Amino acid sequence: MDTRKEKFPYGIPGHNLGEIEREIPMEEPPVWPVNDELKVIGKRVKRIDALEKVTGKAIYTSDIKLPGMLYAKMLRSNVPHATISSIDVSKASSLPGVHAIHLIENAPKEGGDGGTNTYPMVKYVGQPLGGVAAESLEIAKEAVSLIKVNYEKKPFVIDMESAMEINAPIVFDAPITQQQDGGDVGETHDGSKGEGNVRGPSTSSFFGGPRGNLEEGFNEADVIVERTYRTQVHTHMPLETHGVVVDWGADVMTVYASTQNTAAVRNEMASVFNLPKSKVRVICEFMGGGFGAKHSAGSFGPMAANLAKKTGRPVWLMLDRKEEHLAEGNRPNSIQYLKIGAKKDGTLTGIQQRSHGTAGVGLGAGVGRIAQILYPCPNFATEQYDVLTNAGPGAAWRAPGNVQGAFGLEQAIDEMAEKLDLDPLRYRDRIDTSEVRKVERQRGAELFGWSRRQPPGSSTGVVKKGLGVGQSTWPRFVTLDSSVEIKIHKGGGVEIRSSVQDIGTGTKTIIAQVVAEELGLQVKDIKVNIGDTFFPVGPGSGGSVVTGSITPPTRNAAFEAKMALLKLVAKKWETDSSELYVEDGQVGHKANADLKMSFKEATKLMRTSQISKIASRSDDYGGFQQPWGLAYGDLGSVQFAEVSVNTETGFVKVDRIVAAHSCGRPLNIGQLESQINGGVIQGVSYALYENRVMDNGTGHMMNANIDQYKVPFSMEIPEIETIIVEEYSGRSSTDAYGIGEPANIATAAAIANAVYNAIGVRLYEIPITPSSILKALRNVS
Amino acid sequence: MNKFSWYEAKSVEDALQQVNSTLSDELYEATDEAAVFKSGGIDVFDWVKQGILKPQKIVNIRNIPGLDKISYDRKEGLRMGSNVTLAEIASHPEIKTRYLALHLAVNHAATPQLRNMSTLGGNIAQRNRCWYFRSADHDCFRKGGDRCFARHSKTGENENHAILDNGSCVSVHASSIATALMAFNASVVIVNAEGQQKTVQMDDFFVSAGEDIAMENILKPKEIITEIILPTPSKNTKSAYIKQVARESYDWSLADVAVVMEVSGNTCKSANIVLGAAAPVPYRSLEAQQAMENKTITGENAKAAAEAAMAKARPLSKNDYKVPLFVSTIKQTIMEIS
Numbered sequence A: 001m002d003t004r005k006e007k008f009p010y011g012i013p014g015h016n017l018g019e020i021e022r023e024i025p026m027e028e029p030p031v032w033p034v035n036d037e038l039k040v041i042g043k044r045v046k047r048i049d050a051l052e053k054v055t056g057k058a059i060y061t062s063d064i065k066l067p068g069m070l071y072a073k074m075l076r077s078n079v080p081h082a083t084i085s086s087i088d089v090s091k092a093s094s095l096p097g098v099h100a101i102h103l104i105e106n107a108p109k110e111g112g113d114g115g116t117n118t119y120p121m122v123k124y125v126g127q128p129l130g131g132v133a134a135e136s137l138e139i140a141k142e143a144v145s146l147i148k149v150n151y152e153k154k155p156f157v158i159d160m161e162s163a164m165e166i167n168a169p170i171v172f173d174a175p176i177t178q179q180q181d182g183g184d185v186g187e188t189h190d191g192s193k194g195e196g197n198v199r200g201p202s203t204s205s206f207f208g209g210p211r212g213n214l215e216e217g218f219n220e221a222d223v224i225v226e227r228t229y230r231t232q233v234h235t236h237m238p239l240e241t242h243g244v245v246v247d248w249g250a251d252v253m254t255v256y257a258s259t260q261n262t263a264a265v266r267n268e269m270a271s272v273f274n275l276p277k278s279k280v281r282v283i284c285e286f287m288g289g290g291f292g293a294k295h296s297a298g299s300f301g302p303m304a305a306n307l308a309k310k311t312g313r314p315v316w317l318m319l320d321r322k323e324e325h326l327a328e329g330n331r332p333n334s335i336q337y338l339k340i341g342a343k344k345d346g347t348l349t350g351i352q353q354r355s356h357g358t359a360g361v362g363l364g365a366g367v368g369r370i371a372q373i374l375y376p377c378p379n380f381a382t383e384q385y386d387v388l389t390n391a392g393p394g395a396a397w398r399a400p401g402n403v404q405g406a407f408g409l410e411q412a413i414d415e416m417a418e419k420l421d422l423d424p425l426r427y428r429d430r431i432d433t434s435e436v437r438k439v440e441r442q443r444g445a446e447l448f449g450w451s452r453r454q455p456p457g458s459s460t461g462v463v464k465k466g467l468g469v470g471q472s473t474w475p476r477f478v479t480l481d482s483s484v485e486i487k488i489h490k491g492g493g494v495e496i497r498s499s500v501q502d503i504g505t506g507t508k509t510i511i512a513q514v515v516a517e518e519l520g521l522q523v524k525d526i527k528v529n530i531g532d533t534f535f536p537v538g539p540g541s542g543g544s545v546v547t548g549s550i551t552p553p554t555r556n557a558a559f560e561a562k563m564a565l566l567k568l569v570a571k572k573w574e575t576d577s578s579e580l581y582v583e584d585g586q587v588g589h590k591a592n593a594d595l596k597m598s599f600k601e602a603t604k605l606m607r608t609s610q611i612s613k614i615a616s617r618s619d620d621y622g623g624f625q626q627p628w629g630l631a632y633g634d635l636g637s638v639q640f641a642e643v644s645v646n647t648e649t650g651f652v653k654v655d656r657i658v659a660a661h662s663c664g665r666p667l668n669i670g671q672l673e674s675q676i677n678g679g680v681i682q683g684v685s686y687a688l689y690e691n692r693v694m695d696n697g698t699g700h701m702m703n704a705n706i707d708q709y710k711v712p713f714s715m716e717i718p719e720i721e722t723i724i725v726e727e728y729s730g731r732s733s734t735d736a737y738g739i740g741e742p743a744n745i746a747t748a749a750a751i752a753n754a755v756y757n758a759i760g761v762r763l764y765e766i767p768i769t770p771s772s773i774l775k776a777l778r779n780v781s
Numbered sequence B: 001m002n003k004f005s006w007y008e009a010k011s012v013e014d015a016l017q018q019v020n021s022t023l024s025d026e027l028y029e030a031t032d033e034a035a036v037f038k039s040g041g042i043d044v045f046d047w048v049k050q051g052i053l054k055p056q057k058i059v060n061i062r063n064i065p066g067l068d069k070i071s072y073d074r075k076e077g078l079r080m081g082s083n084v085t086l087a088e089i090a091s092h093p094e095i096k097t098r099y100l101a102l103h104l105a106v107n108h109a110a111t112p113q114l115r116n117m118s119t120l121g122g123n124i125a126q127r128n129r130c131w132y133f134r135s136a137d138h139d140c141f142r143k144g145g146d147r148c149f150a151r152h153s154k155t156g157e158n159e160n161h162a163i164l165d166n167g168s169c170v171s172v173h174a175s176s177i178a179t180a181l182m183a184f185n186a187s188v189v190i191v192n193a194e195g196q197q198k199t200v201q202m203d204d205f206f207v208s209a210g211e212d213i214a215m216e217n218i219l220k221p222k223e224i225i226t227e228i229i230l231p232t233p234s235k236n237t238k239s240a241y242i243k244q245v246a247r248e249s250y251d252w253s254l255a256d257v258a259v260v261m262e263v264s265g266n267t268c269k270s271a272n273i274v275l276g277a278a279a280p281v282p283y284r285s286l287e288a289q290q291a292m293e294n295k296t297i298t299g300e301n302a303k304a305a306a307e308a309a310m311a312k313a314r315p316l317s318k319n320d321y322k323v324p325l326f327v328s329t330i331k332q333t334i335m336e337i338s
């Protein structure tokens, strides 16, 4: 392979910016300088679809209406554990307006266990059993209510600690090989080992397994912190629920899906219905949120397709809020035991972690890699167990596992700092080797006013103020199977095509920015057509991979197309294309200022109607830490929280968060701030409000709505200030990474540390509520 | 949601001819041909959408002429028609100056959108928010079932539930406005199908769960609330109201307190102290009222009154935090008067 050497900006401007030489493939575009020297990149560019969104013109999946379309509703179990002896659909099928009923069979393809029963075993309240397609949603709902399911009920277990007991009812009496639900990219949880409802442990991640010798580590320690932390189950609650509209035409099955992974949904539907991938088209133009729970076609996707097949008509199937809470994902809970040891000077000598979590009938309820990698420590071991319970399956949730893990570790580190008589921030300066977090701590502390922090519990009065900090790390992942097509149309017009979807983060806009920067055009000149699997396959919106995966091939494709265009201009001007440049919508000659032509004029030189180039994500310059796409370095963050705690009523208010983050080369400051705001708000919500309430006696979720399942509204949202630290590492043609998950990891820990600082009593469990505060203060027993 | 017919009532008499049941009667034991009132419709349709209430007919009383007036005069006091919306109460200047606790209670109820829709009659007649009571999958005592799920000492999810008078049902009344209405000694005007009219004290309008597990108020089928009347406060009357919620933006009360006090200087001559979200119906704390009588309004006396109010509290497995929360809230509300 032909290569060349180039010097890339390397480091953090204002701190340690330098250069690094990289050997890169010949066809890669030339290096971009730091953002200050670019026109469109790193600026506050307005979302290209902002107007459509705020005027309600944007068409979401639930808005799709097709001629002859039927409405579908799922039938779901209302008992937590049972075998189904029979299902009587006679009343439902004779209801006027009902067109088809489809019952889920006990076949592996339909999500069953393939046993001898006609219908799958019921393992949680809300499990899908079937669906009805009718002329209206009202009729479909009524029909579902007329279906009689006869259950043979079995003992069940909801509460995780009860499920861990020897005599607990068994949720699965066989090893489970199903794919994990709650976990993270590249992490596996083994459902085949373990006893009773407890599976695992998982002891390693892609950063390796146990290190050193824990016993020796703790022997060397002068100070030990040993605690158990608890986090709750948190359901996703995207504004737009899960769902699809399936239009199964004569030639192609078109699936309009609210999904964060169009390509995965296509592959799933093709596989379930035995169709070539070319005959399934998944479209997601606008997306009303997913947070990790919308990577698959679920059971509703195949259900809608089965109903479409039975009726020969398009079928609309969107879930309602209750179904969403019960069956479409949650962040698993955790009970984490953590022991850390340090020498007098603070050096960590040992970290031991043991966690249990339940993703209901799913797997993947770990606590991530935070304890393993945030701070160097020679001796480390983790055991992460999955506990099966009769509740809806977990799903990946914005930094799966790691948010739970950070809540534990970052409180333990705070406690260690106190035992060592060190300021929590200074202590982190001492043990944290990350350059980026060092800068974040400095800049964050200054903006936040960390120096105002008083000793824990010293705030006077009924309402006590407290300040706290929490840190996090997130790996730089990329999806190598990420491709983009660019078309430059003859006579003007630039179009981008990829299956990558915009989950709401602004992917469309950054794609347009990258192309505009490369072609010397404006963002409005670029038409971004994404979220359609008839276009080259892009990444799923998970693992915060999208920006790092899709922007380099976008730039590369634009660069290749530009070079092809410049060749035509060079031929006309009888010069070499390397002498030409594009800028402000013009093609010019570096040495001859008289030679100028508009971009539009240049496109008229094309022989065919378009220049079309497809590029795919190339390997990182300098290679990967893991060949599947784990890049070197981390996405570090430091968040500061300021809280008020009313010691009489127990109410906690988060007054302010300062969030310092890095994501390589920032592409769009406004969108980054939005992402960070969103992550922080969800973190506040996790710390204080959201909590799935299950009745252990009946197996039902009691707050499966949007009223009693408490998400924060405007008054609960603190003042949020963001600091974005530019950091260059010269690893791709854009050197940019995502921020979605990092933004959510440290918040709850920072709040818990601030609450401790306010009242001088530590809370080891979230959500922190008036009840838990008053208990901690011993106002109640 | 089942299919039902819709009847647009033209007058109180007309409405009373059409109706044959109440939401409460239907929830306890459903009948086949139920016709129930709908005013703002917020609560009624919540139950219908859950498939728990299956009326055959909805009698819309929202547009009956004459039920949407607010008037105040010194002799008659404050008269509010049952169809007055919460938004109208919230923006009424006379209510703000003379009935501050009511003004505050209404302003802290629900959300602006809901206040535009909610009517006063519907608000005091709405059913409680116990999530077991509201669940189609849990047949509790109040729905003719055989148990109270919330009370269960191991599995009951009762963090939002009652700490006082919770022997029969542990729910708390949903109306936080009634807390203030009761503190102003409001009365309710009820008309029946025979055209008879009665006026009952708000204290007597609500029915304790021990008296009748099916009901939260005295309304029978073929009875309609037409008006709520508040006597004129003396010029030495002061009032205050505080509502504690998990979320400030909007939320159901965890503890709310209304205090209406007759004062002389900084001394309390007599007090009306009512607690919301403490018991299955709004709870007048005679203990706190007595404790304040002829006492100066000091932090110490307020605290003693608050503690007296909580003397009979019997928290459940998950709501003992409500006791200190009420102590603090009662104390604060009394202190607002000083």
Ligand SMILES: Cc1cc2nc3c(=O)[nH]c(=O)nc-3n(C[C@H](O)[C@H](O)[C@H](O)COP(=O)(O)OP(=O)(O)OC[C@H]3O[C@@H](n4cnc5c(N)ncnc54)[C@H](O)[C@@H]3O)c2cc1C
Residues within 6 Å of the ligand: A707, B022, B023, B024, B036, B037, B038, B039, B040, B041, B042, B043, B044, B045, B061, B082, B083, B086, B108, B109, B110, B111, B114, B115, B117, B118, B119, B120, B121, B122, B123, B124, B125, B126, B127, B174, B175, B176, B177, B178, B219, B223, B224, B225, B226, B251, B252, B253
């Ligand atoms: C999310 C949410 C939050 C809320 N928060 C609060 C809060 O904080 N505080 C608070 O006080 N309320 C709150 N509410 C209640 C709300 O404000 C309404 O008052 C209530 O839901 C019912 O009012 P409505 O007019 O819609 O009554 P409807 O639903 O029409 O009627 C309710 C009941 O009253 C009966 N009824 C109505 N009018 C009459 C009449 N004139 N005579 C006899 N019977 C009658 C109906 O038959 C029905 O049984 C909240 C509601 C929601 C949905």
